Amino acid sequence: MFNPKRLALARMRRRLTARALAEATGLTPDTLSRLEKGHRSPDAMTVERLSTALNYPLAFFYADDPADIDHRGVSFRSFSKMSAKEKDAALAAGALGLQLAAWAETQFDLPDPDLPDLSSETEPFRAAVALRQYWGIGERPVGNMVALLESKGVRVLALSEDTANVNAFSFWRDAKPYVFLNNFKTPESSIFDAAHELGHLVLHCKGDLQGERLLEREADGFAGAFLMPEADVRATVSRPVTSSVVLQSKKRWRVSAFALLHRLYKLNLVPTEHQYRSLCIDLSRRGYRSSEPIGVEREVSTIWREIFATLWSEKVTKASVAEELRIPLDELEGLIANMTVPVPRPNKRSLTAV
Numbered sequence: 001m002f003n004p005k006r007l008a009l010a011r012m013r014r015r016l017t018a019r020a021l022a023e024a025t026g027l028t029p030d031t032l033s034r035l036e037k038g039h040r041s042p043d044a045m046t047v048e049r050l051s052t053a054l055n056y057p058l059a060f061f062y063a064d065d066p067a068d069i070d071h072r073g074v075s076f077r078s079f080s081k082m083s084a085k086e087k088d089a090a091l092a093a094g095a096l097g098l099q100l101a102a103w104a105e106t107q108f109d110l111p112d113p114d115l116p117d118l119s120s121e122t123e124p125f126r127a128a129v130a131l132r133q134y135w136g137i138g139e140r141p142v143g144n145m146v147a148l149l150e151s152k153g154v155r156v157l158a159l160s161e162d163t164a165n166v167n168a169f170s171f172w173r174d175a176k177p178y179v180f181l182n183n184f185k186t187p188e189s190s191i192f193d194a195a196h197e198l199g200h201l202v203l204h205c206k207g208d209l210q211g212e213r214l215l216e217r218e219a220d221g222f223a224g225a226f227l228m229p230e231a232d233v234r235a236t237v238s239r240p241v242t243s244s245v246v247l248q249s250k251k252r253w254r255v256s257a258f259a260l261l262h263r264l265y266k267l268n269l270v271p272t273e274h275q276y277r278s279l280c281i282d283l284s285r286r287g288y289r290s291s292e293p294i295g296v297e298r299e300v301s302t303i304w305r306e307i308f309a310t311l312w313s314e315k316v317t318k319a320s321v322a323e324e325l326r327i328p329l330d331e332l333e334g335l336i337a338n339m340t341v342p343v344p345r346p347n348k349r350s351l352t353a354v
Contacts, residue, residue: 002047004038006061009095010054011036012088013331024053059326067098067173074171075200075219081165090159090166094180096327097157097335098173103325104307113153113176118202124221127203131226139229141253145194146299146339149179154201156194156301158183160334170197177201183338186291187298188256194299195223224263228253233267241270243282247294254296257288301339308340 011021022032026049034040042050051058069091076082076090104110116134121127132138135152142148146156159166159182167189170179179197181190199222204215237249241264243257250260261283265276287293308318322332 002041002061003063003065004036005065006063007050008036009066009092010050010056010060012085012092013096014054015085015089016054017085021050021053025049055330056328057323057326060328063326066095069094069098069171069173074169075197075204075215076166076169083165086161086166090161090169090180093159093161093331093335094169094171094178096331097155097178097180099325099327100157100332100335101155101176101178103321104303108307108310110155110303111151111153115152115154115177115202115205117205119205121203124199124203124218125225125230127199128222128225129229131198131202132229139232141232142227144299144302145191145227146181147302149194149198150301150303153177154179154198156181156303156339157335158337158339160330160337168193168197170200172201172205183298186256187296188250188254188259188292191254191296191299192223192227192256192259195227196220198226199223224259224266227255228260228263230267233263234269237264237269239269241275241279243279243286246279246283247286247288251296256292257283298338301336304336305340308336 011018014021016024018032018036019029021027022029025032025046027035027046031040035042035046047058047061050056051061071087071091074091074094076087082090114135116131118127118130121130135148137148149156154177156179159168159180161182161184166182167185168179168181170177172178179194179201181193181197183190185193196219199219200215203218203222232252236252238245241261246257246261246264250257253260255263258280261270261276261279264270270276270279283289311317311321318332319329322329325332
């Protein structure tokens with residue numbers, strides 16, 4: 001039978017209001033509203049018009065209910081800047097991501113979650129230290145944040161939102177952690193976003209996450225301490241701190257110039273607010289406020305890279321996977337955008353991130 005929840009999801013993913021979709025299909029807004037609420041069932045011709053307008057396959061609208069994500073348990077990186085339309089589109093992407101991840105788990109052996117509950121920690125930096133100790137990674141820089149998360153059982157997917165307002169989001173579902181990263185941002189920002197969402201997953205794994213600026217500050221504090229451990233920073237960064245020192249040092253931790261500068265200020269390695277502000281102004285003048293003129297390469301997923309390399313070796317294409325999932329190919333590609341590269345892969349279907 002036609003699934004009205006699927007219609008609502010597709011409309012939100014295409015960022016269309018009900019009125020706009022009604023106009024595109026020649027339906028009245030009232031008719032479309034009744035369809036989405038399940039108050040009436042559309043005929044085959046109407047479903048075809050909806051399918052064409054939304055560029056979603058017909059089979060999508062006859063599948064089971066999509067995953068219902070409780071927005072109260074979702075942490076959005078830039079919640080205050082998001083429009084309702086952007087939020088709905090991101091949550092709809094999350095539902096499709098859950099479907100893709102569930103499919104992958106039926107095909108491959110993925111790492112089990114290994115994230116401790118650190119919600120009792122009162123200081124974010126202590127939680128960062130505790131997690132590094134728990135994972136046995138010491139003080140060394142993280143070589144690939146996405147791969148680290150995947151190796152600990154976090155399901156990491158991409159967001160194809162063409163806006164910086166939706167940086168990233170994360171949530172727990174069925175005892176599994178999920179992180180969605182918007183590749184619209186610089187690689188350095190995505191690395192910090194990944195650590196920020198990790199902070200939410202271990203610090204705020206219980207309760208309502210909406211509208212809490214304090215929780216965002218805690219996740220930021222966790223991310224800075226996790227990516228740039230205090231002992232390593234103090235042992236590495238030359239003093240006095242100048243813009244040149246920041247730009248040279250940031251390569252070690254693969255973070256943005258401003259992220260490192262803020263960390264140095266918090267550690268009192270930039271001793272005064274005046275010096276901090278002067279360095280901010282100089283870095284902005286050099287173009288580092290909204291970009292990283294001299295940046296790092298974007299991180300690549302180990303899990304999705306190997307999954308699709310394995311599928312390709314078996315003559316299974318992304319298009320055939322999208323067809324099996326009953327979703328548009330562009331939605332599948334958006335969920336793994338910039339996260340995969342072709343690599344040789346043995347025929348064994350057992351994946352372990354490194």
